[in-house]
Amino acid sequence: MITLLLWPLLAFGGTAAGTAIPFGVVCVLHAIVVAPRVEGMLDRSLLLLAAALLFQLIPLPPSISGFIAPHAAHTRETLALAPMPRASWHPLTLDVEATAWAAVELMGVVALFLAARERFRLHGVRRITRAVAAVGFGVSLLAVAQAATSGRAIYWAFPTPFEGPLPFGPFVNRNHFATWAIMAIPLCAGYIAARADAHHRPLRHVNTRARVLDLSDDRTLWLTASITALLVALVLSLSRSAALGLGLSSGVTIFLVRRALHPARVRALLVATVLILGFAVSWADPGAVRERIAGSADAVWSRMTIWRETGPIVRDFTATGTGAGTYEIAMRVYQRSDRSIFFNQAHNHYLQLAAEGGLLLVLPFVLAAASFVRNARERLTSDRSGLWWVRVGAACGLGAVAVQSVLETGLTMSANAALAAVLAAIVVHKREA
Numbered sequence: 001m002i003t004l005l006l007w008p009l010l011a012f013g014g015t016a017a018g019t020a021i022p023f024g025v026v027c028v029l030h031a032i033v034v035a036p037r038v039e040g041m042l043d044r045s046l047l048l049l050a051a052a053l054l055f056q057l058i059p060l061p062p063s064i065s066g067f068i069a070p071h072a073a074h075t076r077e078t079l080a081l082a083p084m085p086r087a088s089w090h091p092l093t094l095d096v097e098a099t100a101w102a103a104v105e106l107m108g109v110v111a112l113f114l115a116a117r118e119r120f121r122l123h124g125v126r127r128i129t130r131a132v133a134a135v136g137f138g139v140s141l142l143a144v145a146q147a148a149t150s151g152r153a154i155y156w157a158f159p160t161p162f163e164g165p166l167p168f169g170p171f172v173n174r175n176h177f178a179t180w181a182i183m184a185i186p187l188c189a190g191y192i193a194a195r196a197d198a199h200h201r202p203l204r205h206v207n208t209r210a211r212v213l214d215l216s217d218d219r220t221l222w223l224t225a226s227i228t229a230l231l232v233a234l235v236l237s238l239s240r241s242a243a244l245g246l247g248l249s250s251g252v253t254i255f256l257v258r259r260a261l262h263p264a265r266v267r268a269l270l271v272a273t274v275l276i277l278g279f280a281v282s283w284a285d286p287g288a289v290r291e292r293i294a295g296s297a298d299a300v301w302s303r304m305t306i307w308r309e310t311g312p313i314v315r316d317f318t319a320t321g322t323g324a325g326t327y328e329i330a331m332r333v334y335q336r337s338d339r340s341i342f343f344n345q346a347h348n349h350y351l352q353l354a355a356e357g358g359l360l361l362v363l364p365f366v367l368a369a370a371s372f373v374r375n376a377r378e379r380l381t382s383d384r385s386g387l388w389w390v391r392v393g394a395a396c397g398l399g400a401v402a403v404q405s406v407l408e409t410g411l412t413m414s415a416n417a418a419l420a421a422v423l424a425a426i427v428v429h430k431r432e433a
Helices: 002-010 017-034 040-055 062-068 072-080 096-120 125-149 174-198 208-215 218-237 240-256 263-282 286-294 296-316 327-334 349-382 388-404 414-428
Strands: none
Touching: 002 017, 002 125, 002 414, 017 096, 017 414, 040 096, 040 349, 062 072, 072 327, 096 414, 125 174, 125 218, 125 388, 125 414, 174 218, 174 240, 174 388, 174 414, 218 240, 240 388, 296 327, 296 349, 327 349, 349 388, 349 414, 388 414
């Protein structure tokens, strides 16, 4: 399972078909070997989501496709720059290859979630968390070195096919790296909190120096170093959406679990947070930070333009969408603003889901999300083991990326989707004796 997380991450975040498609296939094969239990509304809704995506690939007769997707034929003719035979059978998607790629990736992520949850029933949560911390430390150092050299080639050897922002670490986009980081940071922090509980001794009988020494073992120091490196890289990425997501989710999480925190530990948490953030911010370029903050209004305005021009796609393809992975293709027809820059993403994952999937994908997605929230609440309420804090950290990471997804589409990367699937499995898995 660690390999399934590491492979797409180091292979350019999983952007290439040569990485994403094998990742999906291997995850499905891994799930077949593990033979996870499929039970409950969450599992059924996830399988329904995968089936709905596959339905977009099935050729349909004109009478059916014209009824449920009346604007698809005209859009295809516009893209082809020539009339197309109306009697031909066509799938609902505008691009079969792009949707097939998305289908394989989605099935792989669902399979990884089911397999991880099955393995976590008995063991493996701490091991996978340590692996995420180790990988996060290494990737963060790579990202810092990449930022210092300002190179346009990933690993200083592979040029990116896109103009604009510099690549960041193994990702072609700094916001996509930030998506991975804001999921990994709370998970590692939750593991530190779990270790603190495991080493807990009555506070009134132990002085402060003894408590610090008790908690400062090699593993805790290693996890702290990993969090610090990830925060340094996150600050250097200058991702405003990630900062907003992590800050908001962390604040909500601390508020919700405040009763589980001893006042002395709250003070220690605040001191540690200030020190780590201070160290991370000291690496940032103050001028670049000010420039990013000053440009926030322009960024929001440009996103509103994209959202406004995505609206007609959602309206014309309300039932079925244009096909998973076809947003950029559909915008070749629907974009009306300056075409010197083409919109290849909606900068809002929920809006992009509505455009590419319509009600066909939105309804099972909403059902799966609601089922996950219900299951997560049950597990967090009933768990009394030392893994409770790890669950909390994983839930905080998923909350951070859910907030970021209002402004970005980082989960389209295989590496980010894989980590999200593992975090979801950590949150909702059911421990067995």
